[in-house]
Amino acid sequence: SYVLTQPPSVSVAPGQTARITCGGNNIGSKSVHWYQQKPGQAPVLVVYDDSDRPSGIPERFSGSNSGNTATLTISRVEAGDEADYYCQVWDSSSEGVFGGGTKLTVL
Amino acid sequence: QVQLQESGPGLVKPSETLSLTCTVSGGSISSYYWSWIRQPAGKGLEWIGRIYTSGSTNYNPSLKSRVTMSVDTSKNQFSLKLSSVTAADTAVYYCARGWFGELGPFDYWGQGTLVTVSS
Numbered sequence: 001s002y003v004l005t006q007p008p009s010v011s012v013a014p015g016q017t018a019r020i021t022c023g024g025n026n027i028g029s030k031s032v033h034w035y036q037q038k039p040g041q042a043p044v045l046v047v048y049d050d051s052d053r054p055s056g057i058p059e060r061f062s063g064s065n066s067g068n069t070a071t072l073t074i075s076r077v078e079a080g081d082e083a084d085y086y087c088q089v090w091d092s093s094s095e096g097v098f099g100g101g102t103k104l105t106v107l
Numbered sequence: 108q109v110q111l112q113e114s115g116p117g118l119v120k121p122s123e124t125l126s127l128t129c130t131v132s133g134g135s136i137s138s139y140y141w142s143w144i145r146q147p148a149g150k151g152l153e154w155i156g157r158i159y160t161s162g163s164t165n166y167n168p169s170l171k172s173r174v175t176m177s178v179d180t181s182k183n184q185f186s187l188k189l190s191s192v193t194a195a196d197t198a199v200y201y202c203a204r205g206w207f208g209e210l211g212p213f214d215y216w217g218q219g220t221l222v223t224v225s226s
Contacts, residue, residue, distance in 0.1 A: 045212050054214065
């Protein structure tokens with residue numbers, strides 16, 4: 001089955017830009033969705049279809065996808081962005097697949 | 108505003124069947140995909156499977172032999188059964204709505220319910 005690979009952790013200072021990657025074989029041919037999960041809470045969709053934002057998600061959250069890597073970019077990082085982030089795709093067998101998750105730490 | 112609420116026993120004995128129901132309010136269950144996703148403590152998200160309101164299903168291959176999902180459109184509910192559970196099935200179980208069709212994201216999630224497998 002399809003595998004998505006994320007770095008376990010990313011650290012960034014407030015006001016800087018965080019980039020969280022999601023690697024997969026030819027992931028550029030798939031639609032990638034990103035979720036934010038804070039401790040004790042359900043995940044929240046922050047980017048869908050590679051680069052679209054749901055209503056209510058700040059413009060600071062953006063996404064891209066090409067080749068074997070999709071990237072979630074958080075600009076002007078705030079303390080409130082500290083959370084776990086997961087990428088997700090649907091594979092060719094209609095199986096939902098999540099990346100292992102990346103813990104974003106705001107220094 | 109669509110809301111999802113999981114319900115079911117919080118404690119299940121090993122070898123028995125875990126049964127959960129997700130009730131959808133604030134919108135119709137029809138014409139959407141509905142998924143179950145779980146998360147063991149301190150670990151990542153695992154997709155269990157999904158059901159469309161027609162009753163068609165897709166399951167995670169690693170769980171397929173033990174999973175059954177069903178939908179009751181008259182009650183705006185869908186359900187999960189996971190048989191022959193072990194301690195490895197202990198997790199927070201979420202239900203979620205699939206948005207924009209077959210390849211879409213999960214846009215609404217339940218709050219999650221902790222299921223512990225223990226004798």
